[in-house]
Amino acid sequence: MQAVEVTKSTRKPTNLSLDSALLKEAKSLGINVSRSAEAGIAEAVKSHKQAKWLKENAKAMASSNAYVEANGLPLAQYRQF
Template sequence: MQASEATKSRRKPTNLSLDSDLLREAKVLGINVSRSAEAGIAEAVKLHKQNKWLQDNAAALASSNAYIEANGLPLARHRQF
């Protein structure tokens, strides 16, 4: 889910423990801490999903790469670049 999609979804109040100096500095700078935390969590979820997909599909990717190394790209003779 992208951050823009997350902002359209229902919001739930949540308690977080944050570094007090960082929180104070963010407030001085006018940073919306809730939105920033949400964006950071959304990015962490995205990276986790990407890594999980790569792990789940590692065998298929390795097999495909091995096939191409052994046999070349399928339809390579039709490539014009």
């Protein structure tokens, strides 16, 4: 999966509870904990939005797939591959 691109926007100071050993190791490795947490949260938001979209559109996707299965792809005769 591709990395999530974090857009520049207003940042808000936030308190997080993190595993102390993990935090210590991340800092010793020079990892920017704030940016890493932000990237992880952005990925989680993206994943949840995808799952929500799939759930909300499952009926339409099933209908479309059933049509293609029964009738083939529309305009398939014009495909170049």
